Amino acid sequence: MAKTLKAVLADAGIPMNFQAGGQAPDQLIDREIQREPHPRVQKLKHIFMGTLSSASNEFPYWYTREYMLHDNDVPVLRRAKSLKTAFAHSTPVIIPGELLTMRKAPYFRGSFPMPWLSEGFYMAKEDEFYQEALKRGSASVDEHSKFGQGGGNVPNSFGKVVSIAGKFGMRQEEIPALLKLARLWYGKSVDDLGNRYEKMVPGYGTKEKIMRNIVCMFDSGFTLPQGREVINYYYPLEYGFDGIIKIAREMKDKVAGRADGDGMVGMNRLYNYEAVIYVVEGIQSWIHNYAKEARRLESLEADAHQKTEFKEMAERLEWIAHNPPRTFIEAFQMIETVHIAVLNEDAISGMSPGRIGQVLYPYFEQDMEAGRITEDEVIELLELDRVFKTSIDCFASVGVVGGVLSGNTFNTVSIGGLDKEGKSAVNRLEYLILEAGANNAMPQSTLSLLYDEKLPEDFLLLAMEVIKTGAGYPAFMSNQIAQEFLKNHYGHEGMNVEDARAWAIGGCLETSACTWKPLHLNGKEYWIPGGAGQPTSVGVHFVSMPKILELTLFNGIDQKTGETVFAPHDKSLDTYEELFEQFKTYWKEAVDILALTNNIQHDIWRKNNMAVFNSLLKPDCLDKGHLINELGYRYNATFNVESAGTITLVNAMAALKKLVYDEKEVNLKEMKNALKDNFGFKTAQEINSFSLADQEKREDGDKKWDKLHFKTLQAPKYGNDDPYADNILLDWENFFCPDCKNYESLYGHPMYPCQISVSTHGAMGSATIASPDGRLAGTTFADASMSAYPGTDKNGPFALLNSAAIWDHAMSQNSQLNIKIHPTAIKGVEGAKKLLDLTRAYMRKGGFHIQYNVVDSKVLKDAQKHPENYRDLMVRVAGFTQYWVEIGKSVQDELIARTEYEGV
Amino acid sequence: MEMLTYKDTRNYAPIDVTKGMDLLTREIVMADTQAPEGYEIMPKCKFCKNFKETDTFIGTCEASMNEPRFIAYPDMTAVTCEMYETM
Numbered sequence A: 001m002a003k004t005l006k007a008v009l010a011d012a013g014i015p016m017n018f019q020a021g022g023q024a025p026d027q028l029i030d031r032e033i034q035r036e037p038h039p040r041v042q043k044l045k046h047i048f049m050g051t052l053s054s055a056s057n058e059f060p061y062w063y064t065r066e067y068m069l070h071d072n073d074v075p076v077l078r079r080a081k082s083l084k085t086a087f088a089h090s091t092p093v094i095i096p097g098e099l100l101t102m103r104k105a106p107y108f109r110g111s112f113p114m115p116w117l118s119e120g121f122y123m124a125k126e127d128e129f130y131q132e133a134l135k136r137g138s139a140s141v142d143e144h145s146k147f148g149q150g151g152g153n154v155p156n157s158f159g160k161v162v163s164i165a166g167k168f169g170m171r172q173e174e175i176p177a178l179l180k181l182a183r184l185w186y187g188k189s190v191d192d193l194g195n196r197y198e199k200m201v202p203g204y205g206t207k208e209k210i211m212r213n214i215v216c217m218f219d220s221g222f223t224l225p226q227g228r229e230v231i232n233y234y235y236p237l238e239y240g241f242d243g244i245i246k247i248a249r250e251m252k253d254k255v256a257g258r259a260d261g262d263g264m265v266g267m268n269r270l271y272n273y274e275a276v277i278y279v280v281e282g283i284q285s286w287i288h289n290y291a292k293e294a295r296r297l298e299s300l301e302a303d304a305h306q307k308t309e310f311k312e313m314a315e316r317l318e319w320i321a322h323n324p325p326r327t328f329i330e331a332f333q334m335i336e337t338v339h340i341a342v343l344n345e346d347a348i349s350g351m352s353p354g355r356i357g358q359v360l361y362p363y364f365e366q367d368m369e370a371g372r373i374t375e376d377e378v379i380e381l382l383e384l385d386r387v388f389k390t391s392i393d394c395f396a397s398v399g400v401v402g403g404v405l406s407g408n409t410f411n412t413v414s415i416g417g418l419d420k421e422g423k424s425a426v427n428r429l430e431y432l433i434l435e436a437g438a439n440n441a442m443p444q445s446t447l448s449l450l451y452d453e454k455l456p457e458d459f460l461l462l463a464m465e466v467i468k469t470g471a472g473y474p475a476f477m478s479n480q481i482a483q484e485f486l487k488n489h490y491g492h493e494g495m496n497v498e499d500a501r502a503w504a505i506g507g508c509l510e511t512s513a514c515t516w517k518p519l520h521l522n523g524k525e526y527w528i529p530g531g532a533g534q535p536t537s538v539g540v541h542f543v544s545m546p547k548i549l550e551l552t553l554f555n556g557i558d559q560k561t562g563e564t565v566f567a568p569h570d571k572s573l574d575t576y577e578e579l580f581e582q583f584k585t586y587w588k589e590a591v592d593i594l595a596l597t598n599n600i601q602h603d604i605w606r607k608n609n610m611a612v613f614n615s616l617l618k619p620d621c622l623d624k625g626h627l628i629n630e631l632g633y634r635y636n637a638t639f640n641v642e643s644a645g646t647i648t649l650v651n652a653m654a655a656l657k658k659l660v661y662d663e664k665e666v667n668l669k670e671m672k673n674a675l676k677d678n679f680g681f682k683t684a685q686e687i688n689s690f691s692l693a694d695q696e697k698r699e700d701g702d703k704k705w706d707k708l709h710f711k712t713l714q715a716p717k718y719g720n721d722d723p724y725a726d727n728i729l730l731d732w733e734n735f736f737c738p739d740c741k742n743y744e745s746l747y748g749h750p751m752y753p754c755q756i757s758v759s760t761h762g763a764m765g766s767a768t769i770a771s772p773d774g775r776l777a778g779t780t781f782a783d784a785s786m787s788a789y790p791g792t793d794k795n796g797p798f799a800l801l802n803s804a805a806i807w808d809h810a811m812s813q814n815s816q817l818n819i820k821i822h823p824t825a826i827k828g829v830e831g832a833k834k835l836l837d838l839t840r841a842y843m844r845k846g847g848f849h850i851q852y853n854v855v856d857s858k859v860l861k862d863a864q865k866h867p868e869n870y871r872d873l874m875v876r877v878a879g880f881t882q883y884w885v886e887i888g889k890s891v892q893d894e895l896i897a898r899t900e901y902e903g904v
Numbered sequence B: 001m002e003m004l005t006y007k008d009t010r011n012y013a014p015i016d017v018t019k020g021m022d023l024l025t026r027e028i029v030m031a032d033t034q035a036p037e038g039y040e041i042m043p044k045c046k047f048c049k050n051f052k053e054t055d056t057f058i059g060t061c062e063a064s065m066n067e068p069r070f071i072a073y074p075d076m077t078a079v080t081c082e083m084y085e086t087m
Ligand code: SF4
Pocket: B044, B045, B048, B049, B050, B051, B052, B060, B061, B062, B063, B064, B072, B078, B081, B082, B083, B084, B085
């Protein structure tokens, strides 16, 4: 049998250790803290666990049917009428036992395609889908029992169900309609139109090659045009939907026929307000349909208690369809309704609720004072919210949903931070959010704690206890760093210290621009935070740094495909400086062409597919009469450049510097030959394992590269407080962060850096040959942007923190550091305190983000072998928590391999 | 009277593409199994006067304003369709 790298190294007397700070016990250790939700929540959660991701055609059917009626209308009204019809025809589904209702599609875990964004996938697979749909029908309905592995994913067709994009199931009866609807969007979708015009950008051919060779991971314009932002619930809470319509009608009268000095888009305000009215009316009908369904269920119900619950649900829905909520539960239902409505308007991943503990606090405070609700009832609702949010699916292409997002939807809730005056914003409701997060550990909502020195100690310690459940949340983000970034980047749009304090995390880890608005409840005024910025999921997304290094070393040619991606530089790369300069040149070329082509995609999106509902929620659209596409938002400089594989690149550059340039132990040609030959190993795909230690020597592989390979593995590595490697990171950041300002978004603003990996480190690693740090072909990159490569951080967690904090994190929207800790390392009260000390140390050093995966690696290995026993096992990936069984193998392997700290 | 499958009744809340909850018994039931007698029919295009089948799983909605008539599919739920007409 072929030898694994671990065995090869052991033979050479080189230990490969993935534990640091001690030795884990031999037996499988579970998480220290395990809690249960309320019985009603438990029942619904149990249903969720057996539920498949299910796709429906209903919304796209009605949207398309209406859209095709209005060829000559103003685009924003054509869209608004289509949205109104689609919302008004969405079938209500209420599951007994739930208190908070309304959903994306007529399934417990439903979603739907939006062919107006991109229809090419269905067209390309038309025949295959037809075959799948028409040949089915004889199969037994019991075939569903195959499921279990993969959680709610539907990777294969079965019974009367056709798998779409390897993730969603659609009933065979709906497939012909899906294909007919897709056909109606041919040549009209954002994807098709955008592609027609992006081809006009000089250098478009390079863009195609960049995408084909996975130098870049995805086009944001038509896959996920919005997201990684913070929603704003203020207007529906303050004015109610009737109030919003009233504002729009009054404003229409004011602006009709007037440019008011703006000859470009001043006149558009009339159409925009009219569009707002249409969409809100559609949402009101949708709520009423749910209310009617609740009344119907009430009439059928025999159980008196359940009957009352249906009746009260109907009353709440009937009220909030028109009016501002009066109580905590009404307000909670309102924000759930608004949240789903926004997600149904567009393909969105990472629509974060933001600081809901502060948004809902006025209702909580007044209900508690009046004795209308108890803390236990509030916790139950917060637990139910976790089932509600985890049931949200995002329907996008398989590459995006699987490869980038691991199926996650990033409905992140932020807690902590400061209030408008700069005092701690923590309130009692936020303690309960933490409690509910521990009681009902589910991936959504992931919690982000906006850390500031002013936050109460008991709150922070409670957060540490929640981390011990293994839920992977809360993550910690530095309030000070975020504010500094926001003031720097959005200063020219008027960002001041007050608005900077309103920030929250959008998506998994995106510092997002927010603002305060005054909410009035029974004569009392509360300033609540909410999103005021455009999506940050937009711009140049996930450029693979190790792949750019591969192209630099090989004169612009991709070594996996043989394609010339960039024009040859024909340089000998005699010095480290020359190598780094050429790397930067290719980097800039990639980012430039991607920025230009993405701008065109988003420009098509804004012309025909603009957000109406999401826009009206965000300050200052309702006041100005301009939606997102006409810079109606307060903060519009949100487009960014996302890097991937930072630490793999840093380690690779450190090895090259040391072995090729400084100590000249090997010449560049030989190093390149070794990389091309994968140091004599098989590829990760051949053995279907993506972690370094498991890689196998080729049968024909002699030992000629072994010595060099050992040296690359032993070259300086990031994460050990070693300036040799860390200074390379510093140099990179000092180039990358300011360089982003050289690219301009379609909204006329400079871009900025975003440094998260989500799951791209798996997919991109898979497309990249061996790298000079000793990483082998196809294996996963180091995760995130500040995490050490598995097994290479040998000097303890504080050394890792020093390495990560070497640069100024406030230059970037984010940075990301994930640490895996064995449950025994943080046991008891003392363990919680140690974990808080570690976190605080990083924040004080200037780190932006840290999060912990509290899990025994042996449990993960067992879960990979026996997924059927681990349906509810959750792990922290990179900025998000996900069910183990719903993530891809390359990322699973990386999670197992991550260095496990046995002590902190 | 023809027996209905669960997914064609209003006493069924769909959980996913394969199963749902029987709203009267609270049991989880398979979408394609027969519902007990007396369960209320779910309005769907296939039960609507305006639906004209053109091929397997596809047809047109004769009540649509579009020219030519817009497509419809038999299994689409029509509780929200104001033009639904029973046969
Ligand atoms: S009128 Fe409504 S229910 Fe009838 S076929 Fe048309 S869309 Fe379907």
